[in-house]
Amino acid sequence: EPEVTQTPSHQVTQMGQEVILRCVPISNHLYFYWYRQILGQKVEFLVSFYNNEISEKSEIFDDQFSVERPDGSNFTLKIRSTKLEDSAMYFCASGLAGRTGELFFGEGSRLTVL
Amino acid sequence: GENVEQHPSTLSVQEGDSAVIKCTYSDSASNYFPWYKQELGKRPQLIIDIRSNVGEKKDQRIAVTLNKTAKHFSLHITETQPEDSAVYFCAASKTDSSYKLIFGSGTRLLVRP
Numbered sequence: 001e002p003e004v005t006q007t008p009s010h011q012v013t014q015m016g017q018e019v020i021l022r023c024v025p026i027s028n029h030l031y032f033y034w035y036r037q038i039l040g041q042k043v044e045f046l047v048s049f050y051n052n053e054i055s056e057k058s059e060i061f062d063d064q065f066s067v068e069r070p071d072g073s074n075f076t077l078k079i080r081s082t083k084l085e086d087s088a089m090y091f092c093a094s095g096l097a098g099r100t101g102e103l104f105f106g107e108g109s110r111l112t113v114l
Numbered sequence: 115g116e117n118v119e120q121h122p123s124t125l126s127v128q129e130g131d132s133a134v135i136k137c138t139y140s141d142s143a144s145n146y147f148p149w150y151k152q153e154l155g156k157r158p159q160l161i162i163d164i165r166s167n168v169g170e171k172k173d174q175r176i177a178v179t180l181n182k183t184a185k186h187f188s189l190h191i192t193e194t195q196p197e198d199s200a201v202y203f204c205a206a207s208k209t210d211s212s213y214k215l216i217f218g219s220g221t222r223l224l225v226r227p
Contacts, residue, residue: 031213033214041219042203042217042218042219043158043217044217045214045215048212048213050212055212056214095213101145101146101148101163101209102148102160102163103160103213103215105157106157107156108157
């Protein structure tokens with residue numbers, strides 16, 4: 001069964017450093033997402049991406065965040081200058097859209113900012 | 115803005131009993147309502163979903179009901195088993211925009227053997 005894959009599974013970084021989280025969505029999916037889950041809290045929407053551009057973003061997704069789909073398979077989330085409060089699990093998801101609405105989640109990348 | 119409220123935050127039941135988790139949503143245009151199960155340190159896994167043109171859906175021990183008028187939907191788990199212990203999230207989306215899911219705050223279900 002095809003699945004969304006994410007790397008790295010865990011990254012530790014110093015405050016102020018740049019981080020790139022990578023995702024390979026399911027190949028025939030058209031919509032791509034990043035979500036964030038701070039430990040013990042709910043899953044929060046960050047950004048959706050369709051047709052090579054951001055279709056929607058949340059208030060959390062400020063200027064320090066960016067997304068790219070550089071080569072038609074990878075979907076990346078970049079955090080330019082990490083802060084302590086960026087420590088969380090970041091989930092990538094993809095979906096076919098259309099009538100289904102179902103999203104498929106990756107295993108997540110745990111980011112720890114020291 | 116869009117919001118999904120979920121209750122209770124924790125739920126402890128005896129094995130074999132039923133568990134019910136309730137959610138309400140704020141955006142009346144929402145038309146897709148999935149439920150996800152998340153085990154510790156794992157990804158959210160879809161367990162059942164319902165669309166706005168249906169009032170109830172069942173899959174073995176799991177059922178979901180939707181009341182569009184009241185903007186409520188609920189997850190029902192019957193004959194609970196210890197392996198049902200996890201965090202359950204409800205979510206809502208509109209399948210006419212970016213299809214993003216807005217999640218509830220989660221319910222930690224503990225099934226006591």
